[in-house]
Amino acid sequence: MITCKQCGTQVEGDVKYCTNCGAPLEIPETSQNTSQIDLSEKFKQFNDTADTTAEFTAEDIEKNKVMALLAYIIFLIPLLAAKDSKFARFHTNQGIILFIGAVIASIIAAIPIIGWIIAPILSVIITVLAVIGIINAAGGKAKELPLVGKFKILK
Numbered sequence: 001m002i003t004c005k006q007c008g009t010q011v012e013g014d015v016k017y018c019t020n021c022g023a024p025l026e027i028p029e030t031s032q033n034t035s036q037i038d039l040s041e042k043f044k045q046f047n048d049t050a051d052t053t054a055e056f057t058a059e060d061i062e063k064n065k066v067m068a069l070l071a072y073i074i075f076l077i078p079l080l081a082a083k084d085s086k087f088a089r090f091h092t093n094q095g096i097i098l099f100i101g102a103v104i105a106s107i108i109a110a111i112p113i114i115g116w117i118i119a120p121i122l123s124v125i126i127t128v129l130a131v132i133g134i135i136n137a138a139g140g141k142a143k144e145l146p147l148v149g150k151f152k153i154l155k
């Protein structure tokens with residue numbers, strides 16, 4: 001919202017001239033970075049998911065961070081090597097979901113045209129989610145992933 005210095009009209013949106021009198025509008029300095037702020041704001045909203053870190057013991061988190069992180073790369077390793085870790089299991093669950101997503105993406109990729117468009121988008125989303133998961137695991141957080149974190153495969 002910008003107020004016109006000429007006539008006092010409040011002008012909405014991304015306009016350079018007053019919609020009432022046509023005077024050039026002075027865009028406040030803060031709006032220069034808006035696109036950047038918008039993006040990090042959007043990401044924050046996107047990544048605003050349940051954080052259940054408090055349900056895990058500090059010892060478990062400390063001991064099994066690496067296993068939790070591996071869950072997003074090769075989920076089979078923590079599934080076999082860190083069965084007893086609740087923290088590793090939390091991330092393994094999400095790793096498996098992303099793996100299933102990747103399998104679905106590769107199946108969709110076989111569908112001509114539509115699949116060729118959707119599969120790469122899915123792959124990008126899965127990659128972004130895996131990176132978020134790895135960052136959470138490395139940071140010792142049991143935070144749900146956006147979009148897929150609600151699904152629970154492992155009990």
Ligand SMILES: [Zn+2]
Pocket residue numbers: 004005006007008009018019020021022023
């Ligand atoms: Zn005006």
